[in-house]
Structures are given as C-alpha cells and as structure tokens.
Amino acid sequence: MSDQVGGSPVAIVIHGGAGTIARARMTDEMEANIRQVLKESVHAGHRVLTKGGSSTDAVAKAIRVMEDSPLFNAGKGSVFNADGKHEMDASIMEGQDLNAGSVAAVSRIKNPIDLALKVMTDSEHVMLMGAGAEEFARRQKFTMTDPGYFHTDFRWQQLQRIKARETAKQDQDDQWFSTVGAVALDRNGNLAAGTSTGGTSNKRWGRVGDSPIIGAGTYADNNSCAVSATGHGEFFIRYVVAYNICQRVELGMSLAKAADLVVNQILLDANGEGGVIAMDPKGNISMPFNSEGMYRASVNTAGEQSVSIYRDEADPGTTLTGNVDH
Secondary structure (H helix, E strand, C coil), X not given: CCCCCCCXXXXXXXXXXXXCCCHHXXXXXXXXXXXXXXXXXXXXXXXXXXXXXXXXXXXXXXXXXHXXXXXXXXXXXXXXXXXXXXXXXXXEXXXXXXXXXXXXXXXXXXXXHHHHHHHHHHCCXXXXXXXXXXXXXXXXXXXXXXXXHHCCHHHHHHHHHHHHHHHCCCCCCCCCEXXXXXXXXXXXXXXXXXXXXXXXXXXXXXXXXXXXXXXXCEEECCCCCEEEEEECHHHHHHCCHHHHHHHHHHCCCCHHHHHHHHHHHHHHHCCCCEEEEEECCXXXXXXXXXXXXXXXXXXCCCCCXXXXXXXXXXXXXXXXXXXXXX
C-alpha cells in the first residue's frame, strides 16, 4: 500500500554499519538479533512519518533505537578507545534549509543523536565537541550518563584482541565500521539525514571520523538528496562523500548512479571501504557498499520493506512477512 495519502509519499532507509561481521563468524542467534533491531529501528522511524511527523524526528527516532542496542557501534554498543574509554560522535541535517547539528568525542550522553539535534535547534553553532558539548548538554538539562552504561563485554574483548595483535605486530582483522544512520522523506517533501558512531576501536589522540562532519558522513538537501555514510572515515572525509553524491544528483545524475560511482569507483580506487544510504526527493533509495556487508533496512514509498546484511540479499522491494506497525 502506498503512503501517498495526505501529502507526499514517505520513505525511510537506515544502516547499522558497513564492514560487518564476516558471514563465516556470524552466529544464527546474532544475525537474528541484528535483523530484529534493524526492523524495529526502521519501523519506529516509519511510524513517525505515517503519523505526519517530520523527517528529522523520524531519523532521530530510528537512530535512537540502534543507539540503545549493544549490537551496533553507537550509544550503548560503542567501541572503546585506546585508553579504554568511549568517545562518541553524531550529526543530523535537514534538507529544507540545510540546518545541521553535530557533536564529537562525547562520553556521557546516552543518545548522542539527541544532543546533535539539540545543537541544531538550540544553538547558533553546527558542531560542538568534548567537554564543551557536554557542558552545553548540561545547560540543556540532559542527564549525564555514567560511563559504565556503555561498557559491553563484546566491545571490551574486541579492544583486547586488537591490542594483542598490535603488540604482536600482526595485521588487524577486527576493524568493523558499524556506524548507524538514517535518511527519511516526510509528507511535506522534506529530507533529513543523521549518523551516530562510537568511532573506531583502539582510536588515539582524540581521533574523529566522518560521522559528525557535515558533507562527509551526513548531508541533506531537498534540491538533491540525503545521505548517511559508514566506513573508513578518513577516506569519507577526504572525498567529502555525502556532499559528493548530492552534488552529482543536483547536477543531473541519478541517485543510484551517483551513489554507486562514489562508493564503488572513487572510494574503491582509493582503497576506502564502506557504504552509504541515500534518498532523493522522490523517495528513490540507494544503498551501495564495497565491503562484505552492510546492515541496512528500508520502507519505500510503496510501503515495501527490506532488511538485509550481505551483498546477495535483495534491497527495496523485498517485502518482509507481516505488516509495518503504524
């Protein structure tokens, strides 16, 4: 059933990160749990849209579901840095007026996407970081979260494996890019995009990737498209991936071609691994990636749903068993 009644058609697409757990190492239980959270996330955002809510609220809602899960590298499931602590980043952007907000290197914010949203709506700035971002949060009446909330044994053991291989001067095989993100189109025809991450495991020196950088990891413009990226952040920054795609769309290239060109040619040629989710003002969805997999889910303008992890799975148009909860 189409979602065109009462305004423009609505659609949403989410990702839970590229460079996912290799198929050979994925247990049936873990895969089922990941797919369930992806489904819950995309449905939560879609419900906002079908009730007339904004694309911004839908994006924040969908991301919040993944931030609250220990299965993804954002919020609760964030990786540890080299000092055994958490430094989380997030950003959000609106396509109607290019308004945006982001935070970097926060450690006591349960849902970093909420603080990024607050920077956008209640400050004159676009990006706040570290202690300053958390001081802003306190003034906005955010409850500071005990750092222990973010500790998961899964991520702690991941850090120990990375450190052990580093000490032994062995190649790393444990660097997943499990950022989370969402892109949505609401009944008013407005696009929005958001991204949230714990960064890379064992990161040093206050390293910040592409996720909180407008134009690199997140971008939205009603005149072209909205994008949330996931992958090796340094490459996504260098090639301004999110804006790169939208600019090509604005110049007349189709969304699918623009996203594929940037991810599977420009990034690949530079040895940059990852993927994006993208949507244009008509609700067309593109989800290219050049890694083994990318956690992703969508509900398109026809109401068709998909939840996928690996390359050989169908994307938009594949209907899951059961209806979307409205």
